[in-house]
Amino acid sequence: MNVLTPRELPELFAALAAPGARVLAGGTDLLVRLRADLRQGRKVPSSLVRLDGLEELCGVAREPDGALRLGAATTHAGLLAHPLVRVELPVLAAALADLGSPPIRNMGTLGGNLCTASPAGDTLPPLMVLGASVELASAAGVRRMALADFITGPGRTRLAPGEIVTAVLAPSAREFAVRHFEKVGRRSALAVAVVSLAALLRLDARGKAVEARLAWGSVGPTVWRCPEAEAALLGQRPTLTALKRAAAVVRARVQPIDDLRASAAYRSEVAGNLLLRLAAL
Amino acid sequence: MKLSFILNGATVRLDAEPDRRAVDLLREELGALDVKEGCGTGECGACSVLVDGVQKLSCLMLAAQLEGRTVVTAAGLGTAEKPHPVQRAFAEHGAVQCGFCTPGMAVAAAGLLAENPAPAREDIRRAVSGNLCRCTGYVKIIDAVEAAARELAARKGKTEDAR
Amino acid sequence: MPKRHAPSLPPSPPRADALAKALGAERYAFDARPEGCLWAGAFRPGALFGPEGGMAHGRVRGVDTTAALAVPGVLRVLTAADVPGANLQGIVHKDQPVLCGEVLRHAGDPVALVLAESPEALRAGLAALRADIEPLPGVFDPEEALKKGAPQVHAGRKGGNLLLGAVIEKGDARAALKSVPVLVRGEFSTPVQEHAFLETPCGVAQLLPDGALQMTVSTQSPFRDRFEIGHALGLNPFKIRVRAPHLGGGFGGKDGATVQCLLGLAALKAGGRPVRMVWDREESILAGYKRHAVRLRYALGAERDGTLVALSCRVVFDTGAYAHLGSEVMELSMEHAAGPYRIPHVRVVGRCVYTNNPIAGAFRGFGVAQVSPAFESLMDELAEKLGLDPLALRRKNALRHGDENCSGVRLTGSAQLTDCLDAVAAHPLWTTREAWRAGAPAFTRRGVGLAAVFNGMGYGRGLADMAIAKLELTEAGGFLVYNGVPDMGQGNSSAFALLASQELNQPPSAIGLVQPDTEQCLPSGSSSAGRTTYTYGNALLKACAAMRVKLLSRAAMALFCDNLEGMELLPGMVRHRPTGKSLPLAAMAGFLSRDDRVCVAEALMPVAQNPPDTGKSFFIGFPHLLFAYAAHLARIEVDELTGRVRVCDYLAVTDGGRVLHRQGFDQQAQGGVAQGLGYALLEDFRLAEGRILTGDLSTYLIPTALDLPDIASEAVEGCEETGPHGLKGVGEVGLNGPAPAVGAALYEATGARLRDLPFTPERVLTALRKKPRRRRT
Numbered sequence A: 001m002n003v004l005t006p007r008e009l010p011e012l013f014a015a016l017a018a019p020g021a022r023v024l025a026g027g028t029d030l031l032v033r034l035r036a037d038l039r040q041g042r043k044v045p046s047s048l049v050r051l052d053g054l055e056e057l058c059g060v061a062r063e064p065d066g067a068l069r070l071g072a073a074t075t076h077a078g079l080l081a082h083p084l085v086r087v088e089l090p091v092l093a094a095a096l097a098d099l100g101s102p103p104i105r106n107m108g109t110l111g112g113n114l115c116t117a118s119p120a121g122d123t124l125p126p127l128m129v130l131g132a133s134v135e136l137a138s139a140a141g142v143r144r145m146a147l148a149d150f151i152t153g154p155g156r157t158r159l160a161p162g163e164i165v166t167a168v169l170a171p172s173a174r175e176f177a178v179r180h181f182e183k184v185g186r187r188s189a190l191a192v193a194v195v196s197l198a199a200l201l202r203l204d205a206r207g208k209a210v211e212a213r214l215a216w217g218s219v220g221p222t223v224w225r226c227p228e229a230e231a232a233l234l235g236q237r238p239t240l241t242a243l244k245r246a247a248a249v250v251r252a253r254v255q256p257i258d259d260l261r262a263s264a265a266y267r268s269e270v271a272g273n274l275l276l277r278l279a280a281l
Numbered sequence B: 001m002k003l004s005f006i007l008n009g010a011t012v013r014l015d016a017e018p019d020r021r022a023v024d025l026l027r028e029e030l031g032a033l034d035v036k037e038g039c040g041t042g043e044c045g046a047c048s049v050l051v052d053g054v055q056k057l058s059c060l061m062l063a064a065q066l067e068g069r070t071v072v073t074a075a076g077l078g079t080a081e082k083p084h085p086v087q088r089a090f091a092e093h094g095a096v097q098c099g100f101c102t103p104g105m106a107v108a109a110a111g112l113l114a115e116n117p118a119p120a121r122e123d124i125r126r127a128v129s130g131n132l133c134r135c136t137g138y139v140k141i142i143d144a145v146e147a148a149a150r151e152l153a154a155r156k157g158k159t160e161d162a163r
Numbered sequence C: 001m002p003k004r005h006a007p008s009l010p011p012s013p014p015r016a017d018a019l020a021k022a023l024g025a026e027r028y029a030f031d032a033r034p035e036g037c038l039w040a041g042a043f044r045p046g047a048l049f050g051p052e053g054g055m056a057h058g059r060v061r062g063v064d065t066t067a068a069l070a071v072p073g074v075l076r077v078l079t080a081a082d083v084p085g086a087n088l089q090g091i092v093h094k095d096q097p098v099l100c101g102e103v104l105r106h107a108g109d110p111v112a113l114v115l116a117e118s119p120e121a122l123r124a125g126l127a128a129l130r131a132d133i134e135p136l137p138g139v140f141d142p143e144e145a146l147k148k149g150a151p152q153v154h155a156g157r158k159g160g161n162l163l164l165g166a167v168i169e170k171g172d173a174r175a176a177l178k179s180v181p182v183l184v185r186g187e188f189s190t191p192v193q194e195h196a197f198l199e200t201p202c203g204v205a206q207l208l209p210d211g212a213l214q215m216t217v218s219t220q221s222p223f224r225d226r227f228e229i230g231h232a233l234g235l236n237p238f239k240i241r242v243r244a245p246h247l248g249g250g251f252g253g254k255d256g257a258t259v260q261c262l263l264g265l266a267a268l269k270a271g272g273r274p275v276r277m278v279w280d281r282e283e284s285i286l287a288g289y290k291r292h293a294v295r296l297r298y299a300l301g302a303e304r305d306g307t308l309v310a311l312s313c314r315v316v317f318d319t320g321a322y323a324h325l326g327s328e329v330m331e332l333s334m335e336h337a338a339g340p341y342r343i344p345h346v347r348v349v350g351r352c353v354y355t356n357n358p359i360a361g362a363f364r365g366f367g368v369a370q371v372s373p374a375f376e377s378l379m380d381e382l383a384e385k386l387g388l389d390p391l392a393l394r395r396k397n398a399l400r401h402g403d404e405n406c407s408g409v410r411l412t413g414s415a416q417l418t419d420c421l422d423a424v425a426a427h428p429l430w431t432t433r434e435a436w437r438a439g440a441p442a443f444t445r446r447g448v449g450l451a452a453v454f455n456g457m458g459y460g461r462g463l464a465d466m467a468i469a470k471l472e473l474t475e476a477g478g479f480l481v482y483n484g485v486p487d488m489g490q491g492n493s494s495a496f497a498l499l500a501s502q503e504l505n506q507p508p509s510a511i512g513l514v515q516p517d518t519e520q521c522l523p524s525g526s527s528s529a530g531r532t533t534y535t536y537g538n539a540l541l542k543a544c545a546a547m548r549v550k551l552l553s554r555a556a557m558a559l560f561c562d563n564l565e566g567m568e569l570l571p572g573m574v575r576h577r578p579t580g581k582s583l584p585l586a587a588m589a590g591f592l593s594r595d596d597r598v599c600v601a602e603a604l605m606p607v608a609q610n611p612p613d614t615g616k617s618f619f620i621g622f623p624h625l626l627f628a629y630a631a632h633l634a635r636i637e638v639d640e641l642t643g644r645v646r647v648c649d650y651l652a653v654t655d656g657g658r659v660l661h662r663q664g665f666d667q668q669a670q671g672g673v674a675q676g677l678g679y680a681l682l683e684d685f686r687l688a689e690g691r692i693l694t695g696d697l698s699t700y701l702i703p704t705a706l707d708l709p710d711i712a713s714e715a716v717e718g719c720e721e722t723g724p725h726g727l728k729g730v731g732e733v734g735l736n737g738p739a740p741a742v743g744a745a746l747y748e749a750t751g752a753r754l755r756d757l758p759f760t761p762e763r764v765l766t767a768l769r770k771k772p773r774r775r776r777t
Helices: A009-016 A030-039 A076-080 A085-086 A091-097 A103-108 A110-116 A124-129 A227-233 A240-253 A266-280 B023-031 B085-092 B102-113 B119-129 B141-163 C020-022 C119-128 C172-178 C223-232 C262-268 C281-288 C324-336 C368-386 C390-397 C419-427 C434-436 C493-504 C532-558 C585-591 C663-681 C738-749 C761-770
Strands: A001-002 A021-024 A047-050 A060-062 A068-071 A131-138 A140-145 A151-153 A164-170 A177-183 A195-203 A208-219 B004-006 B008-016 B048-049 B054-057 B071-072 C038-045 C058-064 C076-081 C112-116 C130-135 C162-170 C182-190 C202-207 C212-215 C238-242 C276-279 C291-304 C308-319 C345-354 C444-456 C467-471 C481-483 C511-514 C566-568 C573-576 C583-586 C598-604 C627-639 C645-655 C710-715
Touching: A001 C112, A001 C481, A001 C598, A009 A047, A030 C119, A047 B071, A047 C162, A060 A085, A068 C020, A068 C076, A076 A085, A076 A091, A076 A110, A076 A177, A076 C627, A085 A091, A091 A124, A103 B054, A103 C434, A110 A124, A124 A208, A151 C467, A164 B141, A164 C324, A177 A266, A195 A266, A208 A227, A208 A266, A227 A240, A240 B008, A266 C761, B008 C291, B008 C308, B023 C761, B054 B102, B071 C281, B071 C324, B085 B102, B085 B141, B085 C020, B102 B141, B102 C020, B102 C368, B119 C583, C038 C262, C076 C119, C112 C119, C112 C262, C119 C532, C130 C324, C130 C583, C162 C493, C172 C291, C172 C345, C212 C223, C212 C262, C223 C238, C262 C276, C276 C493, C276 C583, C291 C368, C308 C324, C324 C345, C368 C390, C368 C444, C368 C663, C390 C419, C390 C444, C390 C645, C419 C493, C419 C627, C467 C583, C467 C585, C481 C493, C481 C645, C493 C532, C532 C566, C532 C573, C532 C585, C532 C598, C573 C585, C583 C585, C645 C663, C663 C710, C663 C738
Parallel strands: A001 A047, A021 A047, B004 B071, C038 C276, C212 C238, C308 C345, C481 C511, C645 C710
Antiparallel strands: A060 A068, A068 A164, A131 A140, A131 A164, A177 A195, A195 A208, B004 B008, B048 B054, B048 B071, C038 C112, C058 C130, C076 C112, C162 C345, C182 C291, C202 C212, C202 C276, C291 C308, C444 C627, C467 C481, C467 C598, C566 C573, C573 C583, C627 C645
């Protein structure tokens, strides 16, 4: 495999146009898969095109509309260390803090996490509740789409051939009084989520929810939303009683699968249970 | 490809396949046998090195990604005559058993102390949580990193007093 | 009566190997890379992914090597037909082919060995190999395997799938259990555990022009390896040289051949070039040995005052496709099945069974880790039933020096379990438990549990537990200890250096170590069984004493002194105190011949005299005489929403006789507990019809630094009079406590007794659902 390090986007797009070329972001997922492919004699890409030579893909900036622009090639650690991310996107920061391990966070990138599109991708539930969108670029131009539209299935996205994610646009969650993320893994570091929950609640002056956004990871092929449970919380204070009602809705509707890490039954139960944690915040 | 980077303070220039894994390049071409490999999939941290001061996994990096970088392995942290405070503390506080995870662990700890000279015990736990150790239960590793932080602080104090 | 509170030796200096390892300067077998070496790798078709699927039992119809041989850089592809000897390896039973030519008995069985010029060519060659294998019905459950008509793992074997059936019996447990006032029973299961040492099995080998085979390998048993390799490959074991540098972990998983026979075979066919073999992590999990999964059925009877009366236990061991150390591990299980307690009537029945699962073998806590969760769970249940304090119940029944243990052996060695329990009882983690439990935060339940455990030392009867120490005065006037027992990380070689430095009154810098090498060192058994420092240490003390006498007498001669009176061994010299005359050791070395500069001495671990008339079917190993003891305490939090368990505090109080090196002692305790906590909570080895589902470190999870508490280790200082300076081996006992201690804490937190390990969040949450209300404490 050749490894290319473009310094400009046009150079990148040219490199990606070659047959068998693949984008190499942080490599924490791709290189693991390529190792398995090599062990089993499967075909590997003809070239890997690095993103870390493009400064414009890295860093955090404020967009004119107030949203944060998170460069797709920014590492998880880079995002986590950024004050804007910590203050305005705490729900994302919490997910990043639990992602993989310190060296994985030093290497892996946000764009990589999105494009891997794993059902267990740690940044996906928080970005979903934040209403994030992605900016995509190719030789043909730049386009934006909601993250919810971008990811279409496990490992599947709307990325066109020759196209990359350049940035994630995440509106601030400042007006949400309740901001919560929890990942349940089988251990406390280097763990794949068994279930995760990102939650944002906007409360009125009396402490009642006027907006609820909930998103679960690892309970479906992609991030799972539950409008019925969100609706059940509206007009309620996030008390244990109210949360238990919403949790029952969740358990009735969620349709996870069994895998090595947990059974479907466990996931269903915990997907509901995690809501109760909001009562203890 | 022609590759040039700084390894443990010395500039190295060599011809390398760009897709050679960094761990193989370091060990097999450059003889940096202190860099270990325990899994090849980023799960154990034994292959940790500092790249421009940041802990990375050399099993998940390619040769091309080392170009122009500064790489420090455990052997580059200190020597027998002048060990890094982390290395000295590892030895004194019993943080070393089989020692196979130790170079990567020392790299992680040195990276932490460069960034956070006074870490709490919990910070240390987090900082080494990407480095698996099957021998120690981590207790003495964390003790050692605490001790190294104290030694570094004392040294710094001395330097400042001298001014 | 063993002495208590013998004076401790000076505070522990750092281990001799620690700084070099921290600097990255230590060289392991993994780092051996001779000039011009070839690479060898095994083809294990049972684990193929993709359309071929995998299989654990099949008839080998052929191996298609054409495509592999066409890969540039691939030199040879060897199959069973190329194996010159018996093509059978194994420690006690030789039943495991080096390369399978007829039958594949588990998913990791190899059918071919590829020799290539580079790792890349090797990988491509392995990927290009194809095997034609006719699937056979497999058997994956040991109890199914014992049924009539079950598929036979070793077709035509006398005894079928039953590797060994055994009984250990004392008194009349069956009768006694019928009449006891209080009875508790339970069925338990313990899972496979993977060693997950950081250094995967590896080594290099070369056939020398004179026909000798030399090998540097990550092994716990270099001397025995020669015989295993020799038998398998038809070589003279005395023309095989094995060197064992520091191991990157072993824990039992490198006791017996891993890469050795394959490497030896590769070297025979490499035209004299050196060959290197490194199993990657997946291969290590696939082909390496595991802790046996065990099913246990127990009944325990007592008087109303808590005096234990009778115990019955039946264990079924899944040894996987090959015997390896199955019978021997089961022996330890059965010998420890009744716990560290006095019980007059005991009957333990064991069956060790072949299946098409991965091969099980030695793992720290060797059979004992499997029984301790069961007997301790029943002790807790009994305490509750009788309304007794669980600690007091244990203390009341704890084995003491002079007691007869449950297999009928009189304990002539030190036995201070009661002191361990007393130390736990006095510890703040125990005395403050009520208040601590009551302070549980929201959605959290707290529990405190304890466990009393023990672990036999040494090989037991029938196999001499011997070590031969060799000590040399070097030409420079320093000393070299020729270590015969590999250092897999437990620090035995550093302990030997420390002992020599103390005995010879020399600074640590004057003592050098030669790591095991069958040519330079002397046979001293395997690095296992909590025996390394005990047995070799005893031999070394004798060698040091002989060296001291030798040096004093040679110096007396040179200094014209009439006798040894007043002669003293000082750092770097021998001095005649009355006259002040002295002779530097370097000078003395100059006039002694090499032979005269060497002292050799051996030591043998004592065995039980008049062994009990039971356990007759064990070929070796029954019974043990000396035991280490420990009392453990765990404080845990259970999350009600997820079932996740966090271990908040942990205390291990260990009786290891006299403590020679406190830091090394604590390392063993903490390391054992860490692996035990992994076994209790995290390590969930999963199989489907013999195929491993948790085949890498992203699916087989061992604890990270965030998964373990600060493990406190305390020593009950005693003295085992037969040990070097009173020491007992403590390498294994620490692993046996966590599962029962956490199990007891879980009961307190959830009200449910979990009897199947590991205690996964899912099992814990299920238990919580069944017991929704907090148990009154």
